[in-house]
Amino acid sequence: xxxxxxxxxxxxxxxxxxxxxxxxxxxxxxxxxxxxxxxxxxxxxxxxxxxxxxxxxxxxxxxxxxxxxxxxxxxxxxxxxxxxxxxxxxxxxxxxxxxxxxxxxxxxxxxxxxxxxxxxxxxxxxxxxxxxxxxxxxxxxxxxxxx
Numbered sequence: 001x002x003x004x005x006x007x008x009x010x011x012x013x014x015x016x017x018x019x020x021x022x023x024x025x026x027x028x029x030x031x032x033x034x035x036x037x038x039x040x041x042x043x044x045x046x047x048x049x050x051x052x053x054x055x056x057x058x059x060x061x062x063x064x065x066x067x068x069x070x071x072x073x074x075x076x077x078x079x080x081x082x083x084x085x086x087x088x089x090x091x092x093x094x095x096x097x098x099x100x101x102x103x104x105x106x107x108x109x110x111x112x113x114x115x116x117x118x119x120x121x122x123x124x125x126x127x128x129x130x131x132x133x134x135x136x137x138x139x140x141x142x143x144x145x146x147x
Contacts, residue, residue: 046075
């Protein structure tokens, strides 16, 4: 049903942050026929196989590919780097409040509600169990790949 709804639009922008334990695909390559010729999918999330079964990151050198001969798919990872000067100012303004607590060290990170939730790896130990499950890794350090 999602593909049929999305096909009503000429441009679809995917910004969904996926739950790697419960992947959500909103359109499959077999459903692209419902989209109008010349439609564009901009996949900001651009994670391989997530959001769309045909999803894969593209590059600035080759930014799009066609799906089903009619739909253009764009998924350049780190697109803001193309507009680096503008992005740099925005990113800098957003991180300035965190410079002092980050530079103050781990004890301060734990006291800051944003930083404490943002730490994915600490002292080589993966903190986020979703990373472990997505990468099929053991919970115990050194997080060997589980076969």
